[in-house]
Amino acid sequence: MSIVAAIAQIRHELPSTVELVAVSKFKPVEDIRQAYEAGQRAFGENRPQELALKAQQLPADIQWHFIGHLQTNKVKLILPHVALIQSVDSEHLLAEIDKQARALGRTVDILLEVHIARETTKQGLLPEEAEALARHIADYPNVRLRGVMGMATFTDDTDEVRREFRTLKALSQKLSDIPDCDQVSMGMSGDWRIAVEEGTTIVRIGSFIFGKRN
Numbered sequence: 001m002s003i004v005a006a007i008a009q010i011r012h013e014l015p016s017t018v019e020l021v022a023v024s025k026f027k028p029v030e031d032i033r034q035a036y037e038a039g040q041r042a043f044g045e046n047r048p049q050e051l052a053l054k055a056q057q058l059p060a061d062i063q064w065h066f067i068g069h070l071q072t073n074k075v076k077l078i079l080p081h082v083a084l085i086q087s088v089d090s091e092h093l094l095a096e097i098d099k100q101a102r103a104l105g106r107t108v109d110i111l112l113e114v115h116i117a118r119e120t121t122k123q124g125l126l127p128e129e130a131e132a133l134a135r136h137i138a139d140y141p142n143v144r145l146r147g148v149m150g151m152a153t154f155t156d157d158t159d160e161v162r163r164e165f166r167t168l169k170a171l172s173q174k175l176s177d178i179p180d181c182d183q184v185s186m187g188m189s190g191d192w193r194i195a196v197e198e199g200t201t202i203v204r205i206g207s208f209i210f211g212k213r214n
């Protein structure tokens with residue numbers, strides 16, 4: 001399927017209230033341009049250098065989402081380009097984003113990444129750590145907490161995936177008294193339909209749109 005056809009198919013099925021982030025990591029700018037011409041504006045990248053380079057080559061109205069592990073020394077590199085950092089997984093990183101955002105005179109939207117999968121390799125805060133951090137987010141005035149993000153276990157066991165998404169959704173509902181904190185980012189190529197059923201507000205879809213990554 002072409003990039004344009006894949007996006008059309010997802011849009012057809014996706015409720016209009018759910019945002020599609022096209023995960024373009026490892027893919028060339030020409031592929032992103034095709035998606036852009038089909039009306040797609042939000043793209044996800046997981047390597048700082050790659051995001052910065054692509055942002056410089058592509059239209060300025062693209063909203064870049066950072067979705068990978070971010071080292072504190074790379075915050076500066078992405079901050080001028082990024083619309084939402086989805087993968088804040090420590091207070092140390094949060095503090096650095098706040099500091100660099102202040103230096104630029106801006107506020108940066110972030111999500112806290114929460115570990116919901118069974119696998120120990122996937123990063124993220126424990127739900128109780130994320131909640132504790134969210135409760136003193138006012139200590140970091142140059143970040144705006146928009147919600148939480150998570151990745152389910154890579155498995156055919158859809159009940160397991162659904163349980164994990166429910167854990168994340170429940171956390172997001174607990175945090176919904178925090179101003180502007182109303183987003184939950186869950187669902188990828190293999191499990192986004194389940195995420196939609198469980199109340200996601202952002203899906204991050206890569207290989208279904210752009211094909212397999214090498």
Ligand SMILES: *Cc1c(COP(=O)(O)O)cnc(C)c1O
Pocket residue numbers: 023025046067068151188189190204205206207208
């Ligand atoms: C790569 C990636 C995706 C997209 O995965 P696909 O299975 O290709 O859709 C989504 N979220 C994160 C955090 C990723 O690293």
